[in-house]
Amino acid sequence: MKDTSVSDTDLLRRPTSLGNEVYEALYAQLMSLKIPPGGRISVDSLVRSLGVSQTPIREALSRLEAQGLVIKTHLVGYRAAEQMDRMQLEQLYELRLLLEPFAAGRMAARRDAGMVAELKALDAEMRSEDKIHSRTSYGEFAKRDAAFHNFIARSCGNQLVFDSLQRVHTHVHLFRLYFHARATTDANREHEEMIGAIEDGDCAGAEDAMKRHIERSKMRFMSAFEDS
Numbered sequence: 001m002k003d004t005s006v007s008d009t010d011l012l013r014r015p016t017s018l019g020n021e022v023y024e025a026l027y028a029q030l031m032s033l034k035i036p037p038g039g040r041i042s043v044d045s046l047v048r049s050l051g052v053s054q055t056p057i058r059e060a061l062s063r064l065e066a067q068g069l070v071i072k073t074h075l076v077g078y079r080a081a082e083q084m085d086r087m088q089l090e091q092l093y094e095l096r097l098l099l100e101p102f103a104a105g106r107m108a109a110r111r112d113a114g115m116v117a118e119l120k121a122l123d124a125e126m127r128s129e130d131k132i133h134s135r136t137s138y139g140e141f142a143k144r145d146a147a148f149h150n151f152i153a154r155s156c157g158n159q160l161v162f163d164s165l166q167r168v169h170t171h172v173h174l175f176r177l178y179f180h181a182r183a184t185t186d187a188n189r190e191h192e193e194m195i196g197a198i199e200d201g202d203c204a205g206a207e208d209a210m211k212r213h214i215e216r217s218k219m220r221f222m223s224a225f226e227d228s
C-alpha cells in the first residue's frame with residue numbers, strides 16, 4: 001500500500017525540521033553542560049549517536065555558532081564555547097547597564113499599546129516555564145528571558161542599541177554559567193515591575209526597574225564565582 005500520509009510539502013520541509021530537532025537536542029546538551037565547556041563536538045560521532053546525516057547536524061551547528069555557543073576552528077572542527085570568566089561577566093553587566101535601562105525608558109516613552117501587549121505575552125510564556133527543577137527547563141527559561149530582553153531592545157527605536165546587545169548573546173552565556181533555581185521566580189517579579197512602568201509610560205520608572213533587575217541578576221550570577 002502506498003503511504004499517503006507523507007505529502008510533497010512534508011518532504012520539502014523535512015531537512016529543516018530535522019535540523020531544528022538536532023538544534024534543540026544540542027542546545028539542551030550545551031546549556032546543561034552535558035557537552036562540557038571547551039569540549040570537542042565531532043560531527044561523525046553525532047551522525048552515529050543521533051542517527052541522522054551530516055546536513056542537519058551542520059545546519060544546527062552553524063545556528064549554535066551564530067549564538068556563540070559553539071566555536072568553529074578551520075581544519076579542527078567544532079567545540080563548545082568556554083564559560084565566561086569573572087572579568088567577562090563584569091564587562092557584560094557594564095554593557096547591559098549602559099544600554100538596557102535606556103532601551104526600557106525609550107520603550108515606555110513610545111506608549112505603544114500593541115508593543116506592551118506583545119511584551120506581556122512574552123512574560124506570560126516565561127511564567128509558564130516557572131518552577132524550574134532541571135537544567136533542561138532552565139535552558140528553555142534562558143531562551144524566553146532572552147526573547148523578553150531582545151523585544152525591549154528592539155522596541156527602543158535605536159537599531160544600534162539592539163545590534164550591540166544581540167552580539168553579546170547575554171542569556172545563553174549567563175544561564176550556562178550558573179544553575180540557580182531561584183533566579184527564575186525573582187526575575188519574573190522584577191519583569192513585572194518593569195512592564196508596569198513601561199505600560200504607564202513612566203520612562204524614569206522603566207529605566208530604574210531595568211537597572212535594578214540587571215543589578216540583581218548580576219548578584220545572582222556572580223554566585224558562580226563564590227566558591228572559587
Ligand SMILES: [Zn+2]
Binds near residue numbers: 148187
Ligand atoms: Zn530578565
